[in-house]
Amino acid sequence: MSLIDIVVVGGGQSxxxxxxxxxRAGRRPVILEAGEEPVGSWPRYYDSLTLFSPARYSSLPGLPFEGDPDRYPYRDEVVxxxxxxxxxxxxDIRTGQxxxxxxxxxPRFGVHLADGDVLAARSVVAATGGFGRPHRPSIPGLDRYTGTLLHACDYRNPEPYRGQRVVIVGAGNSAVQIATELAKVARVTLATRAPVRFAPQRPLGRDLHFWYTVTGLDIAPIGRWLRHPxxxxxxxQGPYRAALAAGRPxxxxxxxxxxxxxxxxxxxExxxxDAIILATGYRPDVGYLAPLGALDPHGSPRHVRGMSTTHPGLAFVGLEWQSSLNSASLRGVGRDARRVAASLAHVVRSAGQ
Incomplete structure (x- = not known):
């Protein structure tokens, strides 16, 4: 069995x-992507999904988005x-793996594939995001609901819900975007644990991500937020707040x-x-690391800024709040990737590999 320098699990943005x-750090990664092409979960997001960051702030290192840098790209543009x-x-990108x-x-890892193959690797980077592990809140009777129950990861467009009574659970960007879209064709309630909080998309005429950049907020260490983000x-920019104020939803x-x-x-009362849509976020989809003892009792990685605290050659990229508020975004994942690459290089040197 040949030894792979480093396996990257997941071929999406992370x-x-x-x-x-x-x-760029001189390593020889092999990317293992379960899907048919290296675009991650993006093709499976809802049809109207629009980034909340402009194109100029939504690219990975080394390749800017084409076109108007101030536009907000759609899902298919990201794909x-x-x-x-x-x-x-x-x-080396291997799809269908x-x-x-x-x-x-x-000191080595065995990477077991669904087809029965086992790859040997010096290091592993888990970059599988959370789309495959949608969070479903515990609400009495929800598991026995007889209407249509789905998570936002399974929602595509409003047509199946036209004329229906729909409840969206969640208070984040996706919840509000889906609820506002559905309210044009259905009677919709946004169910949240607290009032929805809004932030202006373009304060003082500049996108919020511009202000994140000039203030350094998007790269600031999050410290205690890691446990309680x-x-x-x-x-x-106004439409969502106006829709809620008008009761639609x-x-x-x-x-x-x-x-x-x-x-x-x-x-x-x-x-x-007719339908409940859970826009309640995701959890790290890293169950394949459970045999290592690399996860906490909740199935989340044990790590500090992306480096495993249980295995020196194991790292993570794309975790929410990994090191900053943008860690799981197109904008922020590149910075964490550079940090992890440098840390893994230090591990290799220390091990004399």
Missing amino acids: GLAAAGALR DYLRRYAATLDA RVVEVTADG PTVPVLD DRRPVFTVVDGNLVTWPGG SESV
């Missing part, structure tokens, strides 16, 4: 950024961009119980609901 940084980025990498388990054999406000506290297709609101 894996591609990691591979680029590793190549095309990642295809171009992958084509520029001098890396799903990793099911990573084990340790002394703050809620990120919804970025808005309306907002209510999260329902307390589900019985069949009935939801009960905190005030005691019950009503029939």
Whole structure:
């Protein structure tokens, strides 16, 4: 069995950024992507998804977005961009390769694939994001709901819900964007645990990401936020706040119980609901690392700024709040990838490999 220098698990934005940084550091990464092409989860997001950062702030290192740098790219533009980025990498990209388990054999790793193959590697970078592990909140009766129940990862467009009664659970950018879109064709409630927080998309005429850059906020270490990250406000140029103010959608506290297709609101009122969409975020999809003991009891990585605290040759790229508020974004993942590549190089030198 030949020894691979470093395996990058995942060929989306995080894996591609990691591979680029590793190549620049003189490493020879092999990217293992479960899908048919190295674009990650982007083709599976909802049709109308629009980035909340302009093109000039939404690129990976070494390849700017084409076109107007101040526009907000759509989902399909991101997919095309990642295809171009992958084509520029001098890396071994293997698609249709799903990793099911990573084990340790002394200082080396065994990377087990769904087809039964096992690859040996000096180092592993887990860059699989969270799309494959959607978070579903615990609400009494939700698992027995008889209407249409789905997570935002399975939502595509409003047509299947035309004329229906729909509840969206969540208060983030995706929740508000989906709820506002659906409210044009359905009766929609945005159910949240607290009032929705908004931040202006373009304060003083410049996009918020410009201000993040000039103030250094987007690269500031997050310290204690790593354990208790703050809620990120919804970025808005006005339409979303106006839609909520007009009651399209309306907002209510999260329902307390589900019985069949009935939801009960905190005030005691019950009503029939056709569909519930959970826009409740994601958790790191790294279950394949469980055999290593590299995860905490909740299935999250044990790490400091992307470097495993249990295995010196194991690293992570693309975790939310990995080192800054933009760590899981197109804008921020490149910085974390560079840091991880440098740290892994130090591990290699220390081990004399």
